[in-house]
């Protein structure tokens with residue numbers, strides 16, 4: 156007893172009848188018990204029904220502070236109060252306590268309670284959260300650092316992307332400038348090529364002009380004499396003969412008209428893109444243009460026009476120019492030999508149409524070089540060496556190809572490959588057309 160704090164257990168001692176013989180009392184010195192307890196990291200204490208601390212593993216001075224913590228103003232100083240409920244703890248019905256920490260009592264603690272009805276007390280434990288909090292802080296710091304790194308990384312990537320975008324834009328601009336320049340140059344080249352084609356054509360016309368004059372003069376002279384005759388025949392009253400003369404005059408005038416139309420068409424500058432052209436008609440018109448030269452040079456032409464038109468993609472005048480160039484070259488090559496012959500064939504393949512032109516001249520001395528600009532074996536003044544290179548460009552502009560080689564039978568063979576016109580019903584080998592061989 157006395158002022159010492161202790162635990163008193165008292166029990167009555169009775170006899171068999173139940174009469175009380177005396178009382179047995181046991182006193183437990185709590186001070187001694189508490190002294191043994193001290194040193195545990197957790198604060199453990201027991202409260203009675205009035206929330207008064209009965210025994211604790213801390214110094215007695217703490218009793219009051221722990222008694223009725225945060226709830227009862229009777230105890231004056233209320234250093235313990237529940238922290239704002241924490242969601243994760245709420246689920247377990249637990250509370251966190253915040254206290255005026257002072258080495259003996261932690262500042263933040265988890266408060267767990269266990270009712271102990273057998274001894275009429277409640278067990279309490281306050282678990283110091285400083286370790287957990289420290290770890291949480293550490294983790295937060297780590298997470299923060301990681302976040303910082305991520306933010307830096309993202310910023311770096313964004314910056315890089317921006318730099319890349321700027322570089323791409325610069326490159327794109329340079330590219331488009333280059334493209335523009337290439338396009339400009341291409342246009343210039345195209346114009347130059349067109350001018351070259353035109354110049355070559357006019358030069359060919361110039362070379363033919365003497366023959367053309369002759370060709371026109373001859374029917375004109377004939378017309379003159381026929382009309383003079385017609386006047387005389389009419390005076391004599393020979394109406395039937397007069398009519399025949401007039402018909403001849405009409406035929407000759409038509410021929411002159413045809414020649415002029417053909418020449419005019421040939422001289423015209425053809426700038427349009429490829430259209431559909433009848434290759435048979437191209438050969439016929441070219442042969443008519445070259446007729447005088449061929450006749451004067453005594454060249455025999457082997458050409459049997461197919462019964463139906465052979466439609467290809469190209470330009471009429473430009474194709475005529477190519478064929479005329481081939482005929483002129485062959486005629487030039489055979490100059491001086493007695494027997495001069497040219498074979499012209501149309502070959503219809505699937506998806507391709509060929510025009511083949513063979514001569515029985517000396518053949519090509521350097522087949523690799525013939526399409527090179529300024530390659531010419533003709534004596535200076537006669538050849539510029541541009542005809543075949545211009546022809547090459549023309550055929551290529553129609554999506555076709557032109558090749559030249561020596562024939563096993565002797566002489567040169569030129570083959571112009573063209574694309575059939577879209578939807579063209581070119582006569583195949585089975586329906587009457589086909590190889591026009593001779």
Ligand code: ADP
Nearest residue numbers: 484485488518531532538539540541542543567
């Ligand atoms: P040019 O007619 O002004 O010489 P081309 O480009 O038309 O220019 O021809 C180039 C050269 O190709 C000719 O000089 C000639 O040597 C050769 N060539 C072209 N066609 C024939 C051919 N049918 N037979 C022999 N050589 C030819």
